[in-house]
Amino acid sequence: MTLKIISAEDVLFEGEATLVALPGVMGQFTVLQNHATLISVLTAGNIEYVTGGQRESLPVGGGLVSVDNNVISVCIY
Template identity: 60%
Template structure:
């Protein structure tokens, strides 16, 4: 699936990811390929994702929103 992590100033990441774990307002959740469409508020914490090569990467965020649709995960953070 395609992951985009975007802040007001820059694109922090745009590429392929196998799994994305995010700090949702009601608790942490993970998105995998073919996940159902959703929109969620994110609280402060870390967005963690795994690349197809198996690399685990973590990005600290102050909060934001995520939109999941058709294997595209768009994360807008601040």
């Protein structure tokens, strides 16, 4: 699936990921291949994702996420 993480200043990551864990307002949730469509608000925490067999982590202050058709679009602040 495709993961795009953007801020107001830059594109922080754009590429393929096999797992994405996000800090939602109701708690952390994980998105895998063929996840149902959703839109959610993010709180302060870490976005963790697996790409190329490596687990990466990115601290965020909050943001929004949209999941649709195996594309995860994250706008952070």
